[in-house]
Amino acid sequence: MRPAFALAQLTALHCNPPQMIDLAASAGYDHAGLRLLPVAPGAVAYALMDDPALLRETLARMADTGVSVFDLELIRLNADFDPATFEAFFEVGARLGAKAVLVAGDDPEPARLVANYARLCDAMQPYGLTADLEFMPWTAVPDLDTALQIVNQADRANAGILVDSLHFDRSASRLDQLASIPAQWLHYAQLCDGPAERPSTTEALIHAARCERLLPGEGGIDLKAIWQQLPAQLPVSVEIPNDRRVAQMGVHAWAKAALQAAQATLITPP
Template sequence: MRNQFSLAHLTALACPPPRLTYIAARAGYDFVSIRPIAMKLKNEPDYNLAKNKSMLRDTKTALRQTGLQVLDIELAKIEDGMEPKQYEPAFEVGAELGARHVLCSVWTDDEVFANERFIELCELAKHYQLTIELEFVPVASVATLKQAVRMLQAAAQDNAGLMIDAHHFHRSKENVGDIKRIPASWFHMFHLCDAVKEIPSAKEQMLKIMREERLYIGEGGIPIKEILQQIPKIPYSLEIPHLQRVKELGFEEYARRCLVSAKKYISLFQDDVNIS
């Protein structure tokens, strides 16, 4: 079975889902990953497909015409005061589009509250045949692999998974060997990217790299090969935002180069890992 790749929305966030889908197809991707739940950050576009019915229709058309599938939707944040039901319209849209997974991260320090809401999210997602993929983020409340594993163990939900982002794994100073102890059934997708080896000490600089300056696969200092050696074969979502390169190359050519770099990097050691 060949490797499969998705174009993550953050790589080309300025592109609405229909345009993102056509770009992904022309660039050679197998999936597209879309963001119908806005993170409410400054200058971030809002692609609320549950409310924007015309954009939803156009997205369905783009998927039908290209033959691409939706790998995941994002981002179901667990933060103080949130209720899982607020994400149900997006879950319904995700199911309509054939999505498989929903990304989730935790931004509250109330561990009991977070665990309860995570279980509720999983239960809600079951109605739409979706999994909830917990992503640890170094600037969030669940910031490490250990914290994410503990939360998944406590939840004990059969539609919950662990979503590792190569950038976050490296920035959280994780040990590659710890992945061996994670159940293979928890892995459904992986965020593939690269970044400079040096870990910024300032949160602002880390955020800037995370959202604006990630690198082509093999260009930076993240131990990508070693990480991939420890996980089963799953789709790789290329989340590689780099604003300057997009300005220079345009979204489609940049997306194509991201994919080329990933395929080239993996081909160098394909026979040695679980990605043959």
């Protein structure tokens, strides 16, 4: 059996939730991911919590197409984190039937970060959502080792670690660490490729991650080696933003090419 594939919001950032559902369906995906909260103040996001009409349209498109919402983005854990402020987000997630929420760690105080991550897990648990902590080199969770420590210390049933192939490679995390992740902490993984030469500055790392990712097989990341350490049926979020090529090809052609490259990389022919 093949893994399920989800179209990540960042692959088609300027598509609103109903458009994401339609795009995922027409391009052949099983699921879609939606960004309901911005990565930074003023950044693109679609706050379905505050737009009942758009939420109804999203649910209608899901019913019509059969494409479900797998993951939601994103919650940042900083020094002022309060899980109560995200209650409407959790409620919408439950209405959408989402499974996972992407979590980023921005708090430089390790003990407080662990405590707030545990509080987030507790707040999300009644809504059937997992809190998937993504390690990124420019955050307070810069590598897989740090993510493993936080999730282990939090010790919550709905805790998880999100492996993004680009961040895994850029953070110099190790394959043996991947193999050590308990299966119950893995709910999905994000797939893309990137140049073999790693960016040398934080600014360049962020720009490449948000604007210049490559299709699987086009770059220098050993994707097959990474996925050999992960569960075979782990759902895959295809997250491949590339501003220049989307402008050239159109978002539908790009989303379809991304899925085809992902399938060619991860599915072994019978």
